Amino acid sequence: MAIVSCPQCNEKMSDKAATCPKCGFVVDGLDADTLERKRRRNRADQIHKLTTQSMLAMLLFVAGIAGLFYYRDETAPDPTWQSQVAIVVIVIGFVWYIVNRIRMMLARRK
Ligand SMILES: [Zn+2]
Incomplete structure (x- = not known):
């Protein structure tokens, strides 16, 4: 598991997470x-x-x-x-x- 920054709000998040915990941006499938x-x-x-x-x-x-x-x-x-x-x-x-x-x-x- 790596830490990446959310493409939407730039908050740190796991690269395994499907959505950003802060802004709810859906990363999954992109x-x-x-x-x-x-x-x-x-x-x-x-x-x-x-x-x-x-x-x-x-x-x-x-x-x-x-x-x-x-x-x-x-x-x-x-x-x-x-x-x-x-x-x-x-x-x-x-x-x-x-x-x-x-x-x-x-x-x-x-
Ligand atoms: Zn975010």
């Missing part, structure tokens, strides 16, 4: 080629999704920087709440982007 094709398509879909998300993250980051410049007020002693929000948006965008890049790297390695 030949190796079909399974491999399904796995590859799922991975491509996942990478595509992550690419879209990292684009959004980058957009958030850029929007945050734009907001920071737009709401900058040098006459005020403290930063305005808008520029504080902009800083939070920049941090979220940056962290989200890095997380997505790491997830993409891991997805490609599988």
Whole structure:
């Protein structure tokens, strides 16, 4: 018995199991080629999704920087709440982007 990953949800499962215990995907009766094709398509879909998300993250980051410049007020002693929000948006965008890049790297390695 070997451990393989489910072609549908990528969860670990036995190669002797007829269906995936997690998502219920029926593996039984499918030949190796079909399974491999399904796995590859799922991975491509996942990478595509992550690419879209990292684009959004980058957009958030850029929007945050734009907001920071737009709401900058040098006459005020403290930063305005808008520029504080902009800083939070920049941090979220940056962290989200890095997380997505790491997830993409891991997805490609599988
Ligand atoms: Zn599954």
